[in-house]
Amino acid sequence: MKKDAVLAQLKQQKVVAIIRGESPDGLLDCAKALAEGGLTAIELTMTTPGALPMLEKVASQFPEFLFGLGTVLDPETARAGILAGAKFIVTPATNLATIELCRRYGVPIFPGALTPTEIVTAWDAGADAVKIFPAEFFGPTYIKSVKAPLPQIDLIPTGGVTPETIGAFLKAGAMAAAAGSALVDNKMLKEKNWAAITARARAFADAVAAAK
16 A cells, blocks of 8 residues: 555544554454454554564455554664554654655654654654654643644644544644554453444544544
């Protein structure tokens, strides 16, 4: 899938589901549960043991999903993720070498930033959108404030994103938003409570539809 198609799908769906587990066990079923709730843009984090082999497995089984690799700290890990099938890369902070690597491979990169200077630095380096992290400390009003002088920069707030807040983030100008524990928490993964994950995914999808 080409970069433009990946970005278009993310802009349409508006939610990136972050899976950060203590083990790769159940991640395949978790992805299915999210999809049943209407979410197919999924970020597997490098903090999950076995993330790369699991990414390769799910990406091959569900080619229509948008699987990305998150918590990427360096270009070597980004390249490994891309080769494993990642359709986008997410970093917790701005690493210029990682942005350059993703641009070389034509894969969307969402580096983490918070201040206006960090955001512009990431964008000028070639970010396709900037992950605003941690967003929970400033909320949707911060997104609105940043977008006022920087309307050309696509923002993806991460942290504090729930079914109750995602609409406000989107109305403030966010391209999309990423949700972790509010969507998939470790308790659900351990208990394999796929029905609960599907219900949460549906709540996010409904909130996005209401905000459009």
